[in-house]
Amino acid sequence: MRIGVDLGGTNIAVGLVEEDGKIIATGSRPTKPERGYEAIARDIAELSFELLQRMGISVKDVKSMGIGVPGVADNEKGIVIRAVNLFWTKVPLAKEIRKYIDLPIYMENDANVAALAEATFGAGRGSKSSVTITLGTGVGSGFILDGKIYSGAHHFAPEIGHMVIGDNGIRCNCGKIGCFETYASATALIREGKKAAKRNPNTLILKFANGDIEGITAKNVIDAAKQYDEEALKIFEEYVKYLAVGIVNIINLFDPEVIILGGGVANAGDFLLKPLKKEVAENILFKELPYADIRKAELGNDAGIIGAAILS
């Protein structure tokens, strides 16, 4: 038995995870980052004890606790180096939690943790190397090599979302222009969907959002594209084109065995994967050589807890 913690800016989610990756119990509390890290560490310990008690499991039967953090973590030192949403810089989180619970504590960036879960129990199981790309509000990513997270010399790799791939003129939160995230996130679909709805109020995008431009979602755009709405199709085709540019870059750079797509946009399934694979095939460098298989993520939101639990 292991404990996995998915520490987000909004919620702390804790789960008990069996050796085969199965979650047998979960609990959560609001993060309320303004409380400071000591209170959050105590909550993580308390939630863990609650789950163990509920399931009748002794802490002695738990091997370790792992935490996915929304930022940069130093697993060896047990320190969260930087987590913008939590207002944390160099927080000794492992030491603080160990005041309450005597377990080995591991921690890694949450996108890396989700990638580890997919590589181990999800769409990448059995592979020697995989890159998981999460197409959500931003673009998260993790690179798993020989069953281990690769996070680089300063613990921030691989920030695929901030790879510059073009000159779209859109300034990313990070300050740069042309980041992959500004092309390939759900936010990019929403941004272009809103523009289209302003340009053409007859688009299905707006209808699916019940006429509320500000309420347009990525799913609205995708659903409208599925119904052959012209505005939505144009947006979706551009989206796929630049998603492919980024994925071809990743294939050329990392040459992983598998590329796994997660996050809300990946729920479009084959409607996304089919044209994406075609676009990648047309732009791949070595057309005669095998390259990464592109797959949909399998674990959904559970990846955060499962991946954290199997950290080492």
Place this chain on the structure above:
Amino acid sequence: MRIGVDLGGTNIAVGLVEEDGKIIATGSRPTKPERGYEAIARDIAELSFELLQRMGISVKDVKSMGIGVPGVADNEKGIVIRAVNLFWTKVPLAKEIRKYIDLPIYMENDANVAALAEATFGAGRGSKSSVTITLGTGVGSGFILDGKIYSGAHHFAPEIGHMVIGDNGIRCNCGKIGCFETYASATALIREGKKAAKRNPNTLILKFANGDIEGITAKNVIDAAKQYDEEALKIFEEYVKYLAVGIVNIINLFDPEVIILGGGVANAGDFLLKPLKKEVAENILFKELPYADIRKAELGNDAGIIGAAILS
């Protein structure tokens, strides 16, 4: 003692390399790829025996032979999967050479091999991870992790030169538009230098090329920039800007301990490194965290033979 072979489209260069990376003897012959791989394999063996004889060394005192190939290699199988300039597809090079010389034979892509040499004996010695980027006719690259070449699941990583970073409208040899190579190679400087000389025949670029537009070199452009020639400065500033875009991408993706710049353009030394480091610092994602140190390569052309010799 080990044998290192730098197999290029023009020349086969062979060297005897000591354990400390010192080359004690070299020899070369023209590749003449039209002869086919059997003749080239025999030449590699013959050159090796010539060097051993010249130095009075027995083949029994040689530990291994390593070969840097201008293409994609499968080191485990001893096969060159693809080498466009040699017209090779799935060539069993190791087996062919072993007909003449009884040694373990290793092979890797030539850019990866040069990166291994720099990581082991050059600008990256002592580091756990480094990316070497060669700014030459194209842009070559190698990623060394824990003293080993990382070449990915299908042996073609990391093709940094073909990472798309913008929409410059320039079609790369690979067929795509906006590859890093079209911004950051010596060829890019030459291309822009020629354009400038046509636009403005008074530029020092043209003077340094003795008035011959077709003869303009990357060095002409850099030398003119050093003399504050306006055209050359404009080209060089753009060059540095996009070289930084690519390097920041690599830092964000691989987060290596060291980035090493080789190739002809890197000979500009601090004239290149100083503005480059400034541009990288301004565009780095985590401005408050440490990141890769950027250094000039140290081994020059020897990197090919040295890196090949230490393959395993």
